Amino acid sequence: MHILIVEDEASIAGFLRKGLEANGFHVQIASDGLMGQKMALDYPYDLIIADVNLPRQNGRDMVEILRRQKVDTPILMLSALGTSNDIITGLDVGADDYLVKPVQFDILMARVRALTRRHTGRLNSEPTLVVGDLVLNQDERTAKRGSRPINLTAKEFQLLEYLMQNQGRVVSRASIAEQVWDMQYTMSSNSIEVYVGILRKKIDQPGSPQLIHTVIGEGYVLRAP
């Protein structure tokens, strides 16, 4: 979980970093608005904490520009200003939350948890993936179809995981190659077809409805019946 802090006062930035790192977050610091904007565009942080008063470009403008550029990372703004007008404009340019300094660290942590929970709840933190009666437990690295356990090798597991993460969506061979095999897709190999075939034999046994579907010319899709 990566957090970007945009704050020019080194003492505050350090205080936040220390506390956040103690809670298991990775923290990077930008010391002005332009630097913050650049870093936010370069890396998909899970959360951005930004001061309003910043050198070179203030926090509000930075947020507005980031939102215009389709960065949808949650943003928590900090400011010494506590008038309702400040808060409103801060939220309206695209911030998700607003705290007035001096901040109490435990309140900040609670807000950080609330913001990061929503953002990644769907993607990362779920230990199990479910499609129909197929359940994949990412922690235990096990899979089950209904009550029947399924034995998977490492590659098979990765492939199934990727398909389940994209359930309902058609995934191309190219993206499978990138995500599961970590390589460029070349037509010179049919590993993907072979592995899909193996998965089918293990998962879509006759009797239960089929989950893995081929979309000719496009790729594959895992879909609940």
Added chain:
Amino acid sequence: MHILIVEDEASIAGFLRKGLEANGFHVQIASDGLMGQKMALDYPYDLIIADVNLPRQNGRDMVEILRRQKVDTPILMLSALGTSNDIITGLDVGADDYLVKPVQFDILMARVRALTRRHTGRLNSEPTLVVGDLVLNQDERTAKRGSRPINLTAKEFQLLEYLMQNQGRVVSRASIAEQVWDMQYTMSSNSIEVYVGILRKKIDQPGSPQLIHTVIGEGYVLRAP
């Protein structure tokens, strides 16, 4: 945009409803925690505003139960209690934001906008194209006319996608050839006519109004009836 207010004090509930309705939201009110829980499970509200102190079941418990039941609607909590501990437990059971009463309405509105913006951003960005009762989902690569699913091959899908992206506009054979076939248009082939014909057979079945129209000498146009 539908908002559920869970609040037992009629004066506050009425104050909020009036303000929110003036801003274009549809509002429903539940007067205790159990009623709120039931309503939140029954209908996919875009936002829930809940008091902490409620009869029959307090707001914190309600939020916790809703989150357990996978309701992921954004929740904004209100409370007379402003100690950091209250705020923290409120956020940690699954609320997204927390305001201390008495609330200033303009601040509340700003937070409401921030919360609903994020939530619907995800849903609306679903990549679907719609023309009349014809719906094309680009992720799933599926198409439907009304409730009838339509099976399309890759080329057919691309052609329909292009026509739908340009709905209401007449597209020439030349531009279709470029965009769908990736080639210069030469009259030496009638593939386009053939594929339009196939699409017609699949989409414009007798009984429903026709969507694909020929503009002689110009090209084709997809238009809602």
Added chain:
DNA sequence: TTACCACTATGCATATACTCATCGTTGAAG
């Protein structure tokens, strides 16, 4: 060795893309 895994090679079956010849429609001129 034996067992297992990741990956490759081959050939078949079939869905799909495209071509061609023919037929239908349209609209303006006679």
Added chain:
DNA sequence: CTTCAACGATGAGTATATGCATAGTGGTAA
């Protein structure tokens, strides 16, 4: 109202692309 030419639609047939089962190779670890 006909006739005719230009334009578009369509059905049948062919070629190609695509996916898949199966068998096989090489590497690794117990």
